[in-house]
Amino acid sequence: MSTGFLIAALGFLGLGVWVLHKIGRALASVLEVLAAAAVVFVALWWLCKAAFWVLAQVMTRWRTSLTVAGIYVWCELAGWVSLASILGGVGLALGVWQLVGPVSFDQWCWRFLRSWWARWFVYGRKLPAWLHACGLSVRDEALPVVVNVNLVGRRRTLTRTSAGTSSARTPKVCKVRSGASWDEVRVELVAGQKPEDFDEAARALAVARKVARCQVRELEPNVVSVDFQRHDRLSSVVSCPPLPDGAKAGGVDLRNVWAGRTEYGKAWHVPLLGAGAHILTAGASGAGKNSVMWCPLVSAASAIRSGVVRMSGIDPKGMELAYGRGIFARYAVSGKDALEVLDGLVDEMESRKRAFSGRVRTIPVSTEYPLELLEFDEVGALTKYTDRKTRDAIVERVALLTTQGRALGISVRGYVQEPTKDTVPVRELFTRRVCLRVTSKNHVGMVLGDGAYERGAWANRIGDSEAGVGYVWGEGIREPLRVRAGWVPDETVKALEDYVTNGGSADLRSRVQGVAA
Numbered sequence: 001m002s003t004g005f006l007i008a009a010l011g012f013l014g015l016g017v018w019v020l021h022k023i024g025r026a027l028a029s030v031l032e033v034l035a036a037a038a039v040v041f042v043a044l045w046w047l048c049k050a051a052f053w054v055l056a057q058v059m060t061r062w063r064t065s066l067t068v069a070g071i072y073v074w075c076e077l078a079g080w081v082s083l084a085s086i087l088g089g090v091g092l093a094l095g096v097w098q099l100v101g102p103v104s105f106d107q108w109c110w111r112f113l114r115s116w117w118a119r120w121f122v123y124g125r126k127l128p129a130w131l132h133a134c135g136l137s138v139r140d141e142a143l144p145v146v147v148n149v150n151l152v153g154r155r156r157t158l159t160r161t162s163a164g165t166s167s168a169r170t171p172k173v174c175k176v177r178s179g180a181s182w183d184e185v186r187v188e189l190v191a192g193q194k195p196e197d198f199d200e201a202a203r204a205l206a207v208a209r210k211v212a213r214c215q216v217r218e219l220e221p222n223v224v225s226v227d228f229q230r231h232d233r234l235s236s237v238v239s240c241p242p243l244p245d246g247a248k249a250g251g252v253d254l255r256n257v258w259a260g261r262t263e264y265g266k267a268w269h270v271p272l273l274g275a276g277a278h279i280l281t282a283g284a285s286g287a288g289k290n291s292v293m294w295c296p297l298v299s300a301a302s303a304i305r306s307g308v309v310r311m312s313g314i315d316p317k318g319m320e321l322a323y324g325r326g327i328f329a330r331y332a333v334s335g336k337d338a339l340e341v342l343d344g345l346v347d348e349m350e351s352r353k354r355a356f357s358g359r360v361r362t363i364p365v366s367t368e369y370p371l372e373l374l375e376f377d378e379v380g381a382l383t384k385y386t387d388r389k390t391r392d393a394i395v396e397r398v399a400l401l402t403t404q405g406r407a408l409g410i411s412v413r414g415y416v417q418e419p420t421k422d423t424v425p426v427r428e429l430f431t432r433r434v435c436l437r438v439t440s441k442n443h444v445g446m447v448l449g450d451g452a453y454e455r456g457a458w459a460n461r462i463g464d465s466e467a468g469v470g471y472v473w474g475e476g477i478r479e480p481l482r483v484r485a486g487w488v489p490d491e492t493v494k495a496l497e498d499y500v501t502n503g504g505s506a507d508l509r510s511r512v513q514g515v516a517a
């Protein structure tokens with residue numbers, strides 16, 4: 001009995017082991033199939049991703065793709081030695097070009113290479129991290145919750161994905177243009193951002209890039225250009241143009257008169273006539289207001305000499321314009337005389353209105369109806385520090401001329417040290433403003449308008465040695481532009497006076513009297 005039971009038990013046990021063995025083998029082969037399928041699936045997934053990435057690169061970076069394809073085809077057909085020798089030859093030719101004509105080399109070749117390099121190796125790689133560090137990324141608070149289940153420790157944890165840059169959306173770098181001194185990086189904003197956010201972060205971005213200046217320009221509602229200044233092109237003095245040779249004096253475009261250079265290495269032109277011609281220049285003592293005044297006059301010398309421009313000057317200090325007194329047909333030092341000059345201009349304006357009303361919308365300037373250009377130095381001396389009656393009368397006349405003079409060929413250019421509303425109550429009426437070195441950050445906004453400082457017009461940080469450097473903003477200019485006025489030495493002012501008055505033989509005052517008569 002016990003032997004039979006033992007045999008039966010052993011039989012069952014054997015059967016059980018055999019069944020388990022079969023089940024184990026079946027499970028193992030199922031798992032094997034599943035693992036193989038998973039490997040194939042993952043491999044296919046990565047393959048598709050890689051193919052998609054390559055396709056995207058070819059589509060979006062077609063120049064790089066073409067270059068790579070070209071190099072590959074060349075190596076296949078002609079071998080790498082010929083390619084290397086040709087590249088070496090091209091490099092040598094470029095080196096010679098750089099030595100012989102650095103300006104044309106930069107303009108036609110180097111800036112494209114530099115832009116390409118900056119796009120891929122500087123801004124493409126580093127800008128997202130700088131933007132994130134400067135608070136210019138949008139953190140996605142609705143990140144997916146990841147559930148970590150630990151079977152061994154029977155513990156479950158809920159976590160969000162990491163909070164680094166990968167969890168935040170940063171603006172996309174669209175294009176980089178690298179000029180001689182500025183890199184202009186065009187970025188596309190992400191939803192939730194506005195251009196003003198970039199304005200506020202401009203200084204932090206400059207620090208991140210380790211440059212002195214960063215300026216933000218709004219190009220489209222969702223695209224801004226973040227400009228980094230690599231070199232200061234305005235660090236050395238800009239010379240004013242030579243006076244024309246009397247006999248060869250050509251016509252002057254009074255809407256576009258050379259006044260200095262911009263930080264982009266281009267010429268800075270100012271209008272003396274038409275849109276943007278009423279210019280207010282503010283700057284602390286010694287900031288270089290006089291070069292902003294004299295340089296365009298030197299450029300327009302032939303037009304002043306020929307009588308197409310008639311100059312008026314108000315010079316409360318009696319020193320600055322007095323140095324070139326001969327070029328001014330009307331001139332005043334005291335408040336009473338200033339009022340007389342302004343009245344003369346207002347009368348001229350009224351007579352032009354009568355002569356042209358209903359016939360033209362903008363009068364053509366000529367020797368008969370010249371551009372009346374008023375240079376009003378130290379505006380504050382007469383609009384704040386005189387008796388109330390004179391002050392009010394002066395402010396009223398200046399307001400009349402700046403609001404109505406444009407179409408009638410009358411322009412006013414004012415200069416002031418302290419740009420507060422008390423000192424220049426009519427400052428808003430000047431259509432274009434220049435802010436040279438000022439003593440306080442608040443003055444920048446007072447001169448150039450709200451938001452100018454945030455947009456990079458840091459006129460309070462201009463150094464004492466940078467006389468003539470300033471920012472221009474106003475009608476016709478989208479963003480504050482850093483410029484340096486051409487430096488006009490005393491002897492050039494004298495030469496200008498000599499040129500305009502034809503060696504002192506022309507009495508410009510008679511032109512006013514002639515018209516009045």
Ligand SMILES: Nc1ncnc2c1ncn2[C@@H]1O[C@H](COP(=O)(O)OP(=O)(O)OP(=O)(O)O)[C@@H](O)[C@H]1O
Binds near residue numbers: 283285286290486487
């Ligand atoms: N564009 C310039 N480039 C280089 N140096 C300049 C320039 N303009 C002026 N300077 C230098 O700065 C000095 C002061 O200039 P300027 O007399 O024009 O200042 P300002 O602003 O008119 O001062 P103030 O209001 O006291 O008359 C000049 O004597 C000259 O040495």
